[in-house]
Amino acid sequence: MSASQKVAIITGASQGIGAELVKAYRERGYRVVATARSIQPSEDPDIVTVAGDIGDRDTARRVIAAALEKFDRVDTLVNNAGLFVAKPFTSYTDEDYAAVTSVNLSGFFHITQLAIAEMEKRRSGHVVSITTSLVDHAISGVPSVLASLTKGGLNAATKSLAIEYAKTGIRVNAVSPGIIKSPMHPPETHEALGSLHPVGHMGEMRDIADAVLYLESAGFVTGEILHVDGGQSAGH
Template sequence: MRGLTGKRVLITGGSTGIGRAAAIRFAEEGASVAVNFIGDPEPAEDLVDELGELCPEGEHYLAPADISDEDAVDSLFAGVVEAFGRLDILVANAGIKVVHEPHEVLMADYDRLMAINLRGAFLTAQAAVQHFLDTGHPGAIVLTSSIQAHFPVEDGAIAYVMSKSGMTGMIKALALRYAREGIRVNGVGPGATRTPMNADFEEDPSIEAAVIRMIPAARIAEAEEIAAAIAFLASDEASYIHGQTLLVDGGMGIGRTG
């Protein structure tokens, strides 16, 4: 895609799932990638090694940080900018999902989910915008939302739905405010995707079958398909797209089949 070769990209929640697929796609496009993660470093370390093989001319880094912590985000961006010289693209992808019936939601789980999914997305987007403004070099921000921000399903993930719905507003508000500075803010809204977050698809075929019945395309997405949309929105191919959430959902948003 036009405009990705040589770019410097930070991906939060980048060691597994959609984040991992996005890191690989950007490396394939010739970009340098900083992989943010929390917890076990091994998947991120393995990924950075793989990125180096895919794009040896790039620079690829581990960027551990808890994105729900403001000081940690400041340190994260300072480290990435020191390593890269500057940042061109932020993919705010980190997120978790907790399932409870709405009347049984534990506030500790609610607070943790909101801290990562919504607060973390805002803190990293805020830091990216500040960097773009300070350097006078506008960049692109792509946030990973969800089809459930627009079309919830009855799976007990109300806090997740709320966090992603808030992200939709964030995308529009940031895009509206900073478009004149040349900063582009958009999102992707994945439908059902084969990732560790949806491990129950593999564990219980009946769950996957039930989900597929709701999808006109009659299949679960692969993480690489979501990564392709992320790369597109970050690229020069999407230079006139601002404030949009691109649903990558197999048609689920236009009508469920069952």
């Protein structure tokens, strides 16, 4: 095991886009710390899993501690964990608000703060957050205020952090997906969901992983909100 082999932390890593990101980073030769509420241990010695609620600061501490104990560094953080609740605005409950803000905002804040503190020691690092094209392109049939409130905040925080750390060797970017074929969307919904995109179909999970890997290798790119949304943000 090379001491110079890079390490990526991926949240929401147990399934869907998160699991695809773990696979993509391992293919790129990274060691990975993967976290999610119910994630299981991995047989791959270069993947460490940490089960826990990402909205809890203790989970963030345990994830960073695992990265340092096992691999002695933190190079990349991918904030993939997210909760989406589609309801009319006046139907949201206090519980909905608490759950979405805990995962989408607290889950971003705690682990990003701790990860950047480690990156500062090396004067090198990369943070990527997965947001949503709904922030820029609301759809009348998809009520999404809590997603826009929280993920829109991450888009803004991405630019703010990118500027704050621009001279430290730490880059901060985001990927803003359209609707992606993942376990959260049953196959019978794919045709209707695909029609919401100008290209006429949904995206694949690998499309998001490829976008994150592009940003990983794009050393002159920071503060970017990269739309991977089948043209949604461009218009209809």
